[in-house]
Amino acid sequence: MTHGFDLERRLDQREDRDLRRHLEVAESVAPQTRFADDPKGGAPAFGDEMLVFASNNYLGLADDARVQRAAELGARTVGTGAGASRLVIGDTRVHRALERDLATCKGAERALVFSSGYAANVGTIDALAPDVVFSDELNHASIIDGCRIGASETVVYDHCDADDLRAEMERRAAGADESEQWLVVTDSVFSMDGDVAPLSAVCDAAREFGAWVMVDEAHATGLFGAGGGIVQREGLSDRVDVQLGTLSKALASQGGYVAGDEALVEYLLNAARSFVFSTGLSPPSAAAAREALRIARETDRADDLWDTVATLRDGLETMGYEVFGETHILPVVVGDRGDAIELADRLRDHGVVAPAIRPPTVPEGAxxxxxxxxxxxxxxxxxxxxxxxxxxxxxxGVL
Known part of the structure; x- marks a missing residue:
């Protein structure tokens, strides 16, 4: 008899379902770079340079000299690490400056920076401890995990369907205690479909039932609404109670944030366990994110991205590919799992990296x-x- 874990068997099962992934070393974070198989402790052997069309570094700022200088200055003036939780001695002027800029950008009273966007989602939902969360069916895994940890009940509504959200809320309201606290949670830009949540309609439905609205702008921060996100583009800052995002995508750094009113932030810094019990975001990361946010807001870098997106979408659709979405994320739909994997492999032979996404991440046949x-x-x-x-x-044979 054994009470251990047969991890080799689990790995074999993932292999059988085409779900096993392997690490690959990138030489740099840039539009073009070289890759190597996982060296497993040895020196990586890089191959030919390849074009990367698989990065969330949407504005290309991860290797921007201005952002690198800001990170270096943060390290030299404050240190390479925060040294402790923000509530102990890890709260620095670099963190405060970033939070002020984020609050201004998001049209909020205050912002709070977490060690990751994942920690921001899980910590916020857990701290709010809603009786019911109404969650879009395609929300990110960090939202799903936050609901598992912090919500008494989670009701999933149809993707980007405010009418179904309203219907689910009506069903729940029929037998609900008036003291229940409800939270509606949605991504703004969905990372696998490249579409945008109908935030105004979501806010309308939530208001009918007195529910709060929480929006994750992970894939929108820095790209819409003068750098704020879809919430700012749609003029909804005063209707979204909890605004989240990440610093690790368009802002080319690391960490996550929550923005909202003073009471929300003050409560989270006391009650969000992923904030309270984590070492503060490293000062170089905070400084880099702040500079990237400035560039996103004050330059035309995002316009360059949108020009590229338009050219790619038009070219792919003209060839005969079906391209989902309406944003900077371009899901090229193949359908068959095997065809998608083969297409991605052959693209690499042509020097282009664009990953295959297959079930269960997306539905069968998609x-x-x-x-x-x-x-x-x-x-x-x-x-x-x-x-x-x-x-x-x-x-x-897909064209």
Whole structure:
């Protein structure tokens, strides 16, 4: 008899379902880089340089000299690490400056920075401890885990369907105690479909029942609404009670944030366990995120991204590919799992990295390649990507 864990068997099961993943070392974080198989302690052996259309570094700021200088200054003036929880001695002027800028950008009274966007979601939902969470069916895993940990009950409504949300709330209201606390949670931009939540309609439905609205702007911060996100683009700052996001995508750093009124932030810094019991975000990360936010707000970097997105979408659709969404995330739908994996593999042979996304991450029959361009991709980069999709699509038989 054994009470241990047969992890090799679990790995074999993942392999059988085409779900086993492997680490791959990137030489740099840039539109073009070289990759190596997991060296497992040895020196990586990098191959030829490849074009990366798989990064969440949407504005291409991760290797921007201005952001790098800001990170270096943060390290030199404050330190490489916060040294402790923010509530102990880890609260620095760099954190406060970033939080002030985030609050201004989000049209909020105050902001609070967490060690990751995942920690922000889990910690916030757990701290609020809602009786019921109404959650979009395609919300990110961090929201799902936050609901599992912190919500007494979770009701999932149809994706981007405010009418179904309202119907679910009506059903719940029929037998609910008036003292129940309800939270409606949705991403603003969905990372696998590239679509946008109908936030105004979601807010309308929530208001009918006196529920709070929480919006995760992970894939929107820095790209819409003068850098704020979809909430700012739609003019909803005063209708969304809890605004979240990450610093690790368009802002090219690490960490997450929550923005809202003074009472919300003051409560979270006392009650969100993922904040209270975590070492503060490193000062270089905070300083880098602040500079990236400034660039996003004060320059036309996002316009460069949108030009690239338009060219790619038009080129892919003209070839005959179906491209979902309406944002900078371009899901190229293939359908069959095997075809998607083969297409991604053949693209790499042409020097282009665009990952295959297959079930259970997406529904059966909806396997796709997730194309994520950066503002720093050149015209030649875009042309090479489109040429690769044309050639490989014919090779695989999906065009």
């Amino acid at each position: 396997s796709r390649l997730r194309v994520a361009p950066m503002a720093t991709h050149t015209a030649d980069d875009i042309a090479q990507c489109l040429d690769a999709f044309r050639a490989t699509g014919r090779e695989v």
